[in-house]
Amino acid sequence: MTALLRMEWGKLFRLSSVRAALVLLLVFPLLWAYAPGIFEVYGFFLVSGFQVPALSLLSSMEFLMPLLVAIIAAELVGMESVHGTLPTVLLRPVTRSSWLLAKLLVLSVLPFLAMAYFLIASLAAGAPYGFDAFVGGTGLGEGGLIGQGTMSPGDAAWELLGAYLLAAVALIPVALLSVLATVVTMNAASGALATLAVLIVMQLLVVFPSLEPFLLTRHLSAYTDPVASVGWVVTLIALYSAAFAAAAVVLFERKDF
Amino acid sequence: MTQAPAERAAAPAIRTEGLGKRYGRRPIVRDLTFHVSPGEVYALVGPNGAGKTTVIRLVSGLAFPTEGTVTMLGKDPQQHPEIRRRLGAVVEAPAAFYPYLSGRANLRLHARLAGGVADERIEELLELMELGPAADRKVGVYSLGMRQRLGVAGALLTRPDVLILDEPASGMDPLSLHLVHRVLRNAAGRGSAVLLSTHHLDEVAAYCNRVGIMEEGALIDEVDLDRRRDRYRARVDDPQAARSALQAQPWILETFLRAGQVIFHLTEPGALTRVAPLLVEHGVGLQELTADVFDLRAYYRERVSAERLKRTAGGTGGGTAGAGPEIGRPGSSRGQAQGEDAQGEDAQGEGAPS
Numbered sequence: 001m002t003a004l005l006r007m008e009w010g011k012l013f014r015l016s017s018v019r020a021a022l023v024l025l026l027v028f029p030l031l032w033a034y035a036p037g038i039f040e041v042y043g044f045f046l047v048s049g050f051q052v053p054a055l056s057l058l059s060s061m062e063f064l065m066p067l068l069v070a071i072i073a074a075e076l077v078g079m080e081s082v083h084g085t086l087p088t089v090l091l092r093p094v095t096r097s098s099w100l101l102a103k104l105l106v107l108s109v110l111p112f113l114a115m116a117y118f119l120i121a122s123l124a125a126g127a128p129y130g131f132d133a134f135v136g137g138t139g140l141g142e143g144g145l146i147g148q149g150t151m152s153p154g155d156a157a158w159e160l161l162g163a164y165l166l167a168a169v170a171l172i173p174v175a176l177l178s179v180l181a182t183v184v185t186m187n188a189a190s191g192a193l194a195t196l197a198v199l200i201v202m203q204l205l206v207v208f209p210s211l212e213p214f215l216l217t218r219h220l221s222a223y224t225d226p227v228a229s230v231g232w233v234v235t236l237i238a239l240y241s242a243a244f245a246a247a248a249v250v251l252f253e254r255k256d257f
Numbered sequence: 258m259t260q261a262p263a264e265r266a267a268a269p270a271i272r273t274e275g276l277g278k279r280y281g282r283r284p285i286v287r288d289l290t291f292h293v294s295p296g297e298v299y300a301l302v303g304p305n306g307a308g309k310t311t312v313i314r315l316v317s318g319l320a321f322p323t324e325g326t327v328t329m330l331g332k333d334p335q336q337h338p339e340i341r342r343r344l345g346a347v348v349e350a351p352a353a354f355y356p357y358l359s360g361r362a363n364l365r366l367h368a369r370l371a372g373g374v375a376d377e378r379i380e381e382l383l384e385l386m387e388l389g390p391a392a393d394r395k396v397g398v399y400s401l402g403m404r405q406r407l408g409v410a411g412a413l414l415t416r417p418d419v420l421i422l423d424e425p426a427s428g429m430d431p432l433s434l435h436l437v438h439r440v441l442r443n444a445a446g447r448g449s450a451v452l453l454s455t456h457h458l459d460e461v462a463a464y465c466n467r468v469g470i471m472e473e474g475a476l477i478d479e480v481d482l483d484r485r486r487d488r489y490r491a492r493v494d495d496p497q498a499a500r501s502a503l504q505a506q507p508w509i510l511e512t513f514l515r516a517g518q519v520i521f522h523l524t525e526p527g528a529l530t531r532v533a534p535l536l537v538e539h540g541v542g543l544q545e546l547t548a549d550v551f552d553l554r555a556y557y558r559e560r561v562s563a564e565r566l567k568r569t570a571g572g573t574g575g576g577t578a579g580a581g582p583e584i585g586r587p588g589s590s591r592g593q594a595q596g597e598d599a600q601g602e603d604a605q606g607e608g609a610p611s
Binding site for chain 2 (some may be wrong): 004096
């Protein structure tokens, strides 16, 4: 398993989607930090470097981050089909489940790495505004960007950390769903598109209020707009993740190559 | 030449029984039964789409049979993945490797997955497959032939007991082709069971022990090349008397008549020196004594054509000139009779070897 994990980490950073994501996540916060028309469009202006990561997160979790995570997960599985390396690896004394579990584990850690990188890139983009105490809010807590008076740097940092952490947790099932879809199709593009299709359908299901607490997409923004307690959110996300991973392993075990 | 049949008395390293594979209602492989013993080279040949690759994938455990069973070294490769420690295989043509890694790095990666292989072994294989100078180049820039040679090197990493290769010589120049076949022959000589699919009939005829001919997912014939090699023909003035004299000898495996000549199969090539004195002793005039060279290519062409004719005629096998009722199960004497037809000779005697 250690050899497999090392192999998968090595592959991850060679994926074209990862390289594209690294550039995109670096540039994206700069749009907020240096957008000239932010006041005209949104009616506020930035007063602290802590607000840039918050705005980056708020504006990326609905589509951009799930898209990136889904594409990376799909490519990590689908690349084996493209290169024809999957049968070659499976002919070694490696069980199918351990091979896929190595990918699932790497992809479960991926959202945390992605969010950490995004947070650092956002803080760097917001650096010109400074990180002192400021009047207002980060946009993630009570009162939004207006806030509830003066916010200390410590409080702002904790708010950001908590939000980014919860967002990373919420992205895990997206990655695992993408693995499942790619195992079904054995094609990276199809897997990523199928994942996005499922997420879009889930978003539409909010028209059934009784389903809302159970919808994965509803919890992608749990860090700022929770529909349930953090415990419920984490439990539900864990259940989704386990179900997607188990389904992927079961299907993969019976697949012909 | 690989190990002699007597040396291959051990249990088969690969065995299939009634193996079948369907995708939906469409059968890809039908009722396939064959085995490969340690030290034996078994070649699957057949037209494109005959099902050779599917058989390779079923046997190596990459695909699941819908009928029948596969065992490798006595175990089901699906149920016992650990058996793959003793398997070396190339199932893609060209062999698939991570293009962003060098040839050496790819082999190291496979060595780790295989449970650990000494660096010296990797270097030895890179040299053996003449990849030394290219070992540190990325596989992405390798030619087709280089990838195939790297694939064979990867398959040999663990000195496997079973080697399975799908088109191992695909896209190779003549020198590389010769190299790969020599390496496979040597592996069999050291006791590995080698199963390969190929279109290179002339090359495999030189060293394979048995050849399975596939058509439309079925094994339509199995040719024992060992039995075809130490075979000779004698042109004599009295073929019947010559045959009677020869078939009574313990160093003769079989005899039959073909186009007025006596064809005989020796237990070992050294016994050839006894033939002329024996015939003289029995008053038979010997005009010519020569090796009876088996033309696998012609045999293959004939068998596949006959099978197609048979199928076109409705599958009864009774109404086609080329096939006739002789087409039988793999390895049957009826099947062998077609080979003699392929060489434009009388099948009557071959159908009943003594």
